Amino acid sequence: MKPEKITLADLDQFDEIIDVRSPAEFAEDHIPGAINCPVLDNEQRIEVGTLYKQASAFEAKKIGAAMVAENIGKHLRANFLDRPKNWKPLIYCWRGGNRSGSMTTIFRAIGWQAGQLSGGYKVYRSQVVSTLESLPLNFNFRVVCGATGSAKTRVLQAIGDLGEQILDLESLASHKGSVLGIMPGQPQPSQKWFETLLLQALNALDPARPVYVEAESRKVGNLHVPEALITRIRGGECFGVEATLAARVSFLLQDYEYFLADPSLFLSRLDALKALQSNETLDTWRHLATSGEWAQVVEALLEKHYDPLYHASQNRNFAAYRPLENFVTDDLSEAGIVALAKRLLQSRRAQIA
Numbered sequence: 001m002k003p004e005k006i007t008l009a010d011l012d013q014f015d016e017i018i019d020v021r022s023p024a025e026f027a028e029d030h031i032p033g034a035i036n037c038p039v040l041d042n043e044q045r046i047e048v049g050t051l052y053k054q055a056s057a058f059e060a061k062k063i064g065a066a067m068v069a070e071n072i073g074k075h076l077r078a079n080f081l082d083r084p085k086n087w088k089p090l091i092y093c094w095r096g097g098n099r100s101g102s103m104t105t106i107f108r109a110i111g112w113q114a115g116q117l118s119g120g121y122k123v124y125r126s127q128v129v130s131t132l133e134s135l136p137l138n139f140n141f142r143v144v145c146g147a148t149g150s151a152k153t154r155v156l157q158a159i160g161d162l163g164e165q166i167l168d169l170e171s172l173a174s175h176k177g178s179v180l181g182i183m184p185g186q187p188q189p190s191q192k193w194f195e196t197l198l199l200q201a202l203n204a205l206d207p208a209r210p211v212y213v214e215a216e217s218r219k220v221g222n223l224h225v226p227e228a229l230i231t232r233i234r235g236g237e238c239f240g241v242e243a244t245l246a247a248r249v250s251f252l253l254q255d256y257e258y259f260l261a262d263p264s265l266f267l268s269r270l271d272a273l274k275a276l277q278s279n280e281t282l283d284t285w286r287h288l289a290t291s292g293e294w295a296q297v298v299e300a301l302l303e304k305h306y307d308p309l310y311h312a313s314q315n316r317n318f319a320a321y322r323p324l325e326n327f328v329t330d331d332l333s334e335a336g337i338v339a340l341a342k343r344l345l346q347s348r349r350a351q352i353a
Contacts, residue, residue, distance in 0.1 A: 014090035029192035092117035136229040138207040146241030148306035149248030158341035175221030240326040251332040
């Protein structure tokens with residue numbers, strides 16, 4: 001009897017999800033919660049693909065079958081011998097073909113109620129893309145705006161800690177959003193995995209309640225924010241955080257302390273500004289950094305680079321950028337950020353009342 005067709009709507013009927021694609025494919029993106037048990041590793045997949053193109057499909061299938069059988073045996077011994085008879089795994093590959101079919105056949109022969117995802121990862125990816133085109137329209141966003149160094153991400157996170165819904169794009173993207181916004185030791189996810197994480201975050205939100213988000217450009221580091229989402233955000237209500245220059249400098253010195261510990265990292269990132277700043281200006285900033293004059297470097301970057309870009313982008317991108325209130329502060333310490341978040345929420349609730 002032919003196994004029933006398994007779709008994405010059936011995921012919760014299975015005890016475990018197994019992705020049998022190569023580690024490289026899995027790392028780029030996968031169904032959340034899946035474990036990776038590749039039936040062909042990265043090198044083997046290339047070898048079989050090359051043989052398919054240069055020799056014949058028959059030769060490729062023979063070698064591929066031997067590799068797949070051996071790898072499934074290894075996974076059985078290493079990962080699944082303790083599974084009970086009533087265990088129900090769902091298995092998928094790129095498009096629900098031979099790789100997932102091979103493991104499904106063997107698992108069903110053992111006696112497990114294994115299912116093969118119809119259409120495989122390709123169907124899942126298509127659903128992610130289509131959902132991100134429509135789901136953002138269900139939310140009303142309240143946008144925290146402010147110049148670079150205004151601690152917008154920390155304010156947003158404090159708003160979340162106070163019980164409100166937030167969408168933290170920079171945390172999902174592992175990047176602080178600016179040219180200098182890398183997070184050492186935290187590489188950015190692939191575009192596809194970023195979108196999977198984004199969809200998970202949106203699905204966890206209640207459309208009946210407002211969602212607070214930070215004002216962002218279309219790109220966060222190397223990653224693109226989906227068009228429907230960025231458009232919806234830019235039509236949202238804006239709130240302005242207006243911190244003093246001294247407070248912003250002090251905050252950035254703490255938030256980017258890894259640059260102070262490794263000036264070479266800062267200098268390498270500074271090269272990205274060559275098209276925007278003169279060589280003389282960049283040389284001055286390099287000299288200040290190597291001399292340890294970090295406060296001067298940060299202040300100069302804010303006044304000559306980030307602030308002009310910020311004002312231009314706000315005027316261009318946020319049609320609703322008439323903040324209901326500018327929240328002025330000279331304190332961006334942890335306590336000051338929490339106090340600022342409380343002020344913002346109290347003001348908004350008072351206006352609604």
